[in-house]
Amino acid sequence: MAGLARLELSPEEVETYTAQLGSILAHADDIAGLDLGGLEPMAHPFDIENVFRPDTVTPSLERDELLSQAPDVERNRFKVGRILGEAP
Amino acid sequence: MTESASKIASDVRSGARTAASTVKESLDAIAARDAELHAFLYVDDLGARAAAIVVDAAIEAGRDPGPLAGVPLALKDNLCVRGVATTCGSKILNGWKPPYTATVIERLVAAGAIPIGKTNLDEFAMGSSTENSAFGPSRNPHDTSKVPGGSSGGSAVAVAAGYVPVSLGSDTGGSIRQPAAFCGLVGYKPTYGHVSRYGLVAFSSSLDQIGPFANTVGDAALISTVICGHDPADSTSLRDGYPDLMGALERGVAGLRVGLCSDLLDGADDEIVAQVRAAAQVLEAAGAEIIDIAIPELRLGLSAYYLLAPAEASSNLARYDGVRFGLRVERDDVAAMNVATRTAGFGAEVKRRIMLGTYALSAGYYDAYYGQAQKTRRLITNALDNAYASVDVLLGATTPTTAFGFGDKVADPMSMYLSDLFTIPTNLAGHPAISVPFGVGATGMPIGVQILAPGRKDDLLFQVGAVLEKGAPA
Amino acid sequence: MNGYETIIGLEVHCELKTATKLFCGCPNMFGDEPNTNCCPVCVGLPGSLPVLNERAVEFAIRIGLALNCEVRWSNFHRKNYFYPDMPKDFQISQYDLPLNSNGTLELPDGTVIGITRAHMEEDTGKSTHLGGSGRIHGADSSLIDYNRSGVPLVEIVSEPDMRSGAQARAYVAELRAILVAVGATDGRMEEGSMRVDANVSVRKPGEPFGTRCEIKNLNSLRSLQRAIEFEALRQVDALESGERIIQETRHWDEQAGRTGSMRSKEEANDYRYFPEPDLVPLAPSDAWIEQIRSALPALPKERRARLLALVDKSDSATIDLVATVVDRELDDLVIEAVASGAPAQLAVTRAANELDAGGVLPSTASFAATCQMEAAGALSATQAKAVLAALVDEPNADPKELASRLGFEQLSEDSLGATIEEVIGANADEWSRYVGGDDKLAQFFIGKVMAATKGKANGKAVIAELQARRN
Numbered sequence A: 001m002a003g004l005a006r007l008e009l010s011p012e013e014v015e016t017y018t019a020q021l022g023s024i025l026a027h028a029d030d031i032a033g034l035d036l037g038g039l040e041p042m043a044h045p046f047d048i049e050n051v052f053r054p055d056t057v058t059p060s061l062e063r064d065e066l067l068s069q070a071p072d073v074e075r076n077r078f079k080v081g082r083i084l085g086e087a088p
Numbered sequence B: 001m002t003e004s005a006s007k008i009a010s011d012v013r014s015g016a017r018t019a020a021s022t023v024k025e026s027l028d029a030i031a032a033r034d035a036e037l038h039a040f041l042y043v044d045d046l047g048a049r050a051a052a053i054v055v056d057a058a059i060e061a062g063r064d065p066g067p068l069a070g071v072p073l074a075l076k077d078n079l080c081v082r083g084v085a086t087t088c089g090s091k092i093l094n095g096w097k098p099p100y101t102a103t104v105i106e107r108l109v110a111a112g113a114i115p116i117g118k119t120n121l122d123e124f125a126m127g128s129s130t131e132n133s134a135f136g137p138s139r140n141p142h143d144t145s146k147v148p149g150g151s152s153g154g155s156a157v158a159v160a161a162g163y164v165p166v167s168l169g170s171d172t173g174g175s176i177r178q179p180a181a182f183c184g185l186v187g188y189k190p191t192y193g194h195v196s197r198y199g200l201v202a203f204s205s206s207l208d209q210i211g212p213f214a215n216t217v218g219d220a221a222l223i224s225t226v227i228c229g230h231d232p233a234d235s236t237s238l239r240d241g242y243p244d245l246m247g248a249l250e251r252g253v254a255g256l257r258v259g260l261c262s263d264l265l266d267g268a269d270d271e272i273v274a275q276v277r278a279a280a281q282v283l284e285a286a287g288a289e290i291i292d293i294a295i296p297e298l299r300l301g302l303s304a305y306y307l308l309a310p311a312e313a314s315s316n317l318a319r320y321d322g323v324r325f326g327l328r329v330e331r332d333d334v335a336a337m338n339v340a341t342r343t344a345g346f347g348a349e350v351k352r353r354i355m356l357g358t359y360a361l362s363a364g365y366y367d368a369y370y371g372q373a374q375k376t377r378r379l380i381t382n383a384l385d386n387a388y389a390s391v392d393v394l395l396g397a398t399t400p401t402t403a404f405g406f407g408d409k410v411a412d413p414m415s416m417y418l419s420d421l422f423t424i425p426t427n428l429a430g431h432p433a434i435s436v437p438f439g440v441g442a443t444g445m446p447i448g449v450q451i452l453a454p455g456r457k458d459d460l461l462f463q464v465g466a467v468l469e470k471g472a473p474a
Numbered sequence C: 001m002n003g004y005e006t007i008i009g010l011e012v013h014c015e016l017k018t019a020t021k022l023f024c025g026c027p028n029m030f031g032d033e034p035n036t037n038c039c040p041v042c043v044g045l046p047g048s049l050p051v052l053n054e055r056a057v058e059f060a061i062r063i064g065l066a067l068n069c070e071v072r073w074s075n076f077h078r079k080n081y082f083y084p085d086m087p088k089d090f091q092i093s094q095y096d097l098p099l100n101s102n103g104t105l106e107l108p109d110g111t112v113i114g115i116t117r118a119h120m121e122e123d124t125g126k127s128t129h130l131g132g133s134g135r136i137h138g139a140d141s142s143l144i145d146y147n148r149s150g151v152p153l154v155e156i157v158s159e160p161d162m163r164s165g166a167q168a169r170a171y172v173a174e175l176r177a178i179l180v181a182v183g184a185t186d187g188r189m190e191e192g193s194m195r196v197d198a199n200v201s202v203r204k205p206g207e208p209f210g211t212r213c214e215i216k217n218l219n220s221l222r223s224l225q226r227a228i229e230f231e232a233l234r235q236v237d238a239l240e241s242g243e244r245i246i247q248e249t250r251h252w253d254e255q256a257g258r259t260g261s262m263r264s265k266e267e268a269n270d271y272r273y274f275p276e277p278d279l280v281p282l283a284p285s286d287a288w289i290e291q292i293r294s295a296l297p298a299l300p301k302e303r304r305a306r307l308l309a310l311v312d313k314s315d316s317a318t319i320d321l322v323a324t325v326v327d328r329e330l331d332d333l334v335i336e337a338v339a340s341g342a343p344a345q346l347a348v349t350r351a352a353n354e355l356d357a358g359g360v361l362p363s364t365a366s367f368a369a370t371c372q373m374e375a376a377g378a379l380s381a382t383q384a385k386a387v388l389a390a391l392v393d394e395p396n397a398d399p400k401e402l403a404s405r406l407g408f409e410q411l412s413e414d415s416l417g418a419t420i421e422e423v424i425g426a427n428a429d430e431w432s433r434y435v436g437g438d439d440k441l442a443q444f445f446i447g448k449v450m451a452a453t454k455g456k457a458n459g460k461a462v463i464a465e466l467q468a469r470r471n
């Protein structure tokens, strides 16, 4: 799970988190056992639909301002180390 | 600063006082006491003084700077202001200066308000005490051995300590109302979609909502009138149906049906239950009808919340990867750099929630956890809608206890999470709620009572809140 | 193939031709200075929020309707994975409720390919790899440009209904023609505005589907077909030598002409899809869908049918010519030219072979007049082609005038007759054999007459004269 979240945990942390997550998930047993078959899962508080913007150009950022916050830049691009593996 | 925001604004607009002197007063108060209380992570001394000059110049030129003219304002440090470092209480942002400003802040500045600085919070708004801030906790001005509550603790302290009359927080599961109750303030979570989230660093997108802290219900209404409104930059922003909050202040509660909700009381300390009942009596005396009501589904909110919010957070916080902004811990390859950066940059609670959320969404567990939590969210919302068929508003406690001491709940996350029990259901439903100070407990710590209303009926909160404010114990 | 058949399903990503990106107002533009078409939304800065581009939705619906899909209530999901060209470390895509599903695409030969879905999603940024060969493997570091990040895509997923590389190629060609016809994309495969991934497996007919491999990096119709043919043979060879096929992603190497394994992922993917909380559902109304449907232009299939009806032939050479004309969007010109008197077969042939769709086209009147002159024998085929080429510089010129300027003065019937008489006189033996029924000698006489007239004689007129004298 830590790998999927790109986190590294020490053995002690694994132990603590495992116990803590266990107790949180145990609390969640109160809903895990409910029969909620007929209910529509709720992703949004309100049932609004179809929110659009028009296809018109708005100003982009000044590149210098954008790149000024980057940890590493080369040739006006964000620089990173070696990428292992292609995008999925 | 003892004056209300509305008094300051009317004095500045009439020329009875200047924005510059108001800002100076605010900065002086911060300088005098904030080393101890630690409400602020950053005080924008120069920026605030410059903004005050602009407001005063407008007045002098005969222009009206707006309904919040010269009102000093504190901002939770998960709100973006262009060019001002935003930390979210985390090491991972590492001095990041956003290249843009949040919609709410643009609205406030356009109304003449003056941002004074950025306030402390639990890292990424995850927590109930500010103890999860990477920069150390804030202290409760009523008793500095106590937490101010969280996650918007710094913004609560900034008002409670008299630095500023109003401030902004964000409320995902109670992060405005709980610190408001702990610090003796009015804290309001608007209907989801009433305040634009554009420029609020997301914790849990479908639950987050920006709202104010104020000393009075009237000030909360005043600032909310400015920050509420449709924003095309936020797809979840509601287009219409914004009630008149200022007009609600004098409306009274005669004939209003108030549901005294046992599921917003059971488990609270006796002294808190007693104050909620006293509040009910105040309302009854003012002509409201008090109806006892049980909504047992609300009890399930905690579990649903602690699956949904971490799930969304695990995804929202993926972008802190060391590539485009913020902290980077250099490693040979990008994946290792991501891991090293996130491991060094995030604190324990954030990691815990990312892990929990990743787990809740992962293959094989989605239906049992995330899916079931989404259905529970519907169940709770339906139960609230059902209750609102027989009552107009619900009344209960904001928190089960008054402000607790530092370290009391750090070791056991579940005990910390339980302090959100009464505030969570409204976030799940997207409904509005307000916490209004009402009396104090045995140790002299403030107590808050909570009013809940159906979605888009935020005016009812101000109607009831104004009556409670007048009837609160001295 | 040793009795195996190839099973192919394709995933085609198509960039939509909107003015702005899918969720922000940054320009949707190629080739600009790096990181200049970027804003908080498309670089995934904290606090930014997406808002859906209405025109992108309209384009996606056009695609769905053109592919006979059901267009339905849908929503967006987050597909969570870490990758540096993906600024939020999740991609906003559609998951179990795509906008378009259950469609079909009919190939020119009538074969129907099922369309599983055509959903909307956002594109990623672009990485340049430094050091090594410039490829991702062996590079020391990478540079990222987010101009492409957030560009609207529609991913069109076919059923595994194709059975050969050639058929897959025909599918992509037809799909591309449809997407271009509805105005949703410019369809430039080489520039990456259309990207194809192929899922390939092999089986003995009647057996269940074999294990499939996904081939990436197919950026032309030619490489698509070659890659599939290579991969199918590779899999058959592997199975025949007793190996098992491993489900994996493979990379097409155009130079080497082979697919290679890309397995270097250090972790299994679990995308943890969940509904994007920052966007609301997309529920196109019936009225909107019908409005888009009624505004759809004629699709390639319909346009080909229209031309074939004009030509009134259905041999495979004519079908190919008609397909070329439609593919190059020359069908309107041909139809108008035919309406003003040009013979259909000739107009189609000349349009398919002589006109440059990307360049300057002759006016309808000039094109029609040239075809008419050729049909009437006033221009030889060679001369007609030369006139059409000259019309590129002067699209509205009178072909008669051009012909005379080019020195194509028409041989009068009398002088042609005299030349033919001379040729017959000089080749009496051949002539008597021709008159005796040796038709192959027509060619001989045409050649002689052409040589004598330095190519100015019209072939048809020569044949007519020869026929007249033979009888």
Ligand SMILES: [Zn+2]
Binding pocket: C021, C024, C025, C026, C037, C038, C039, C040, C041, C042, C043, C150
């Ligand atoms: Zn953008």
